Amino acid sequence: MSNEIIPEASNHAAPLGDAVKDANTNAATGPVYKGWRNPEVLLIVMAAAMPLSFSTWMALLNNFSVEMADFTGREIGILQSLREIPGFLAFTAIFVLLILREQTFAVISLLVLGIGVAISGYFPTVIGLYCTTVLMSIGFHYFETMQQALSLQWVRKDRTAMVMGRQLSAKSISSLVMFGMVWVMLEVFAVEYRYVYLFGGALTILAALFVWGAFPKFSDAHPQTKKLILRKRYWLYYALTFMSGARRQIFTVFAGFLMVEKFGYDAATITLLYLLNHVINMFLAPKIGKMIGKWGERRALAFEYIGLFIVFVSYAFVENHILAGGLYVIDHMFFALAIAIKTYFQKIADPGDISSTAGVSFTINHIAAVFIPAAFGLLWLISPSAVFLAGAAMAFVSLVLAFNVPHDPEPGNEVVHGYKSTALQPA
Numbered sequence: 001m002s003n004e005i006i007p008e009a010s011n012h013a014a015p016l017g018d019a020v021k022d023a024n025t026n027a028a029t030g031p032v033y034k035g036w037r038n039p040e041v042l043l044i045v046m047a048a049a050m051p052l053s054f055s056t057w058m059a060l061l062n063n064f065s066v067e068m069a070d071f072t073g074r075e076i077g078i079l080q081s082l083r084e085i086p087g088f089l090a091f092t093a094i095f096v097l098l099i100l101r102e103q104t105f106a107v108i109s110l111l112v113l114g115i116g117v118a119i120s121g122y123f124p125t126v127i128g129l130y131c132t133t134v135l136m137s138i139g140f141h142y143f144e145t146m147q148q149a150l151s152l153q154w155v156r157k158d159r160t161a162m163v164m165g166r167q168l169s170a171k172s173i174s175s176l177v178m179f180g181m182v183w184v185m186l187e188v189f190a191v192e193y194r195y196v197y198l199f200g201g202a203l204t205i206l207a208a209l210f211v212w213g214a215f216p217k218f219s220d221a222h223p224q225t226k227k228l229i230l231r232k233r234y235w236l237y238y239a240l241t242f243m244s245g246a247r248r249q250i251f252t253v254f255a256g257f258l259m260v261e262k263f264g265y266d267a268a269t270i271t272l273l274y275l276l277n278h279v280i281n282m283f284l285a286p287k288i289g290k291m292i293g294k295w296g297e298r299r300a301l302a303f304e305y306i307g308l309f310i311v312f313v314s315y316a317f318v319e320n321h322i323l324a325g326g327l328y329v330i331d332h333m334f335f336a337l338a339i340a341i342k343t344y345f346q347k348i349a350d351p352g353d354i355s356s357t358a359g360v361s362f363t364i365n366h367i368a369a370v371f372i373p374a375a376f377g378l379l380w381l382i383s384p385s386a387v388f389l390a391g392a393a394m395a396f397v398s399l400v401l402a403f404n405v406p407h408d409p410e411p412g413n414e415v416v417h418g419y420k421s422t423a424l425q426p427a
Contacts, residue, residue, distance in 0.1 A: 039154040
């Protein structure tokens with residue numbers, strides 16, 4: 001681990017790029033590239049490629065595991081725990097980067113994700129599903145780690161929130177398409193599960209091969225630290241990331257379960273809620289990205305956590321099934337505001353720390369995934385309302401942390417109160 005402070009070299013990551021031969025040079029920001037073969041488009045294409053397989057896996061998991069592999073609650077719980085382990089181990093990405101560049105690692109991770117999903121239908125056993133799930137999850141979590149690192153390196157700080165919003169929109173569009181295609185294949189053409197898995201996985205594989213061949217290898221804006229680092233001055237970013245992971249578990253594990261257990265939502269209705277979430281996110285995420293750029297991270301995060309506090313308290317006492325569904329949709333809308341945590345880090349970070357810290361932050365984000373589902377599952381048996389009130393308490397803690405984000409974060413001005421660095425500001 002390292003605690004040294006390295007002065008920030010520049011306020012700008014690498015700008016958008018095309019093939020190196022098309023590059024001009026701008027004295028302020030470095031090489032400026034022309035055409036569609038640029039880093040920003042590459043990031044959006046890769047963002048859209050991931051859900052082609054992951055949404056297929058999500059759509060089929062419950063039915064396939066029960067009908068083909070005779071899963072019970074015990075097996076599905078183990079599978080979900082296994083799925084989170086690669087996320088918890090995301091910090092190991094830094095060791096892979098000793099061998100591979102971030103862009104190459106991202107494409108290979110997409111391939112691994114696609115392969116894991118493509119072969120899932122050919123192993124309809126408990127052990128087979130465990131193994132393919134871990135393989136798929138390794139690709140998914142390493143890809144997400146690299147996608148975040150590349151976004152923070154390649155995109156200028158004044159554009160990052162907007163570009164990340166566009167990536168979320170691309171993911172939602174891709175997810176919508178795949179959910180629709182899976183439904184048509186299953187309900188209209190009665191395609192076997194194995195071929196649906198194969199189709200979704202193959203699309204991600206083809207997309208990965210496309211970006212490998214169609215886009216040049218872009219240079220990094222700054223040499224990246226090739227070791228694990230935990231810096232004291234990033235403590236607020238670590239804390240916000242941990243609380244974000246805890247909040248995610250309340251939504252992914254318990255909010256959907258509330259819809260089924262208390263209000264009797266069937267699988268078709270839950271699917272419609274997913275589709276509605278993606279439709280809204282498709283249009284809303286880019287606007288939220290622009291809003292974060294305009295409001296700043298402090299206001300955006302405060303707005304998110306105040307909203308989440310209200311949503312979680314409402315979950316605890318809601319008795320109307322329509323209102324409950326509305327809360328579920330509103331809850332999902334707040335996900336895009338988490339972009340503000342990433343842009344906050346980009347503004348305070350040493351440019352060379354981004355790749356290493358991306359892996360560490362994914363591990364921190366997944367710490368909650370290790371214990372919250374099991375611990376809160378026991379609490380659920382006593383009082384489902386208590387689970388959501390605990391979620392409201394998490395939102396309140398996050399709000400307190402958000403008020404510690406400066407209006408203009410930068411190296412040397414990382415927090416309002418608490419430890420901050422004495423890094424020299426660029427002239």
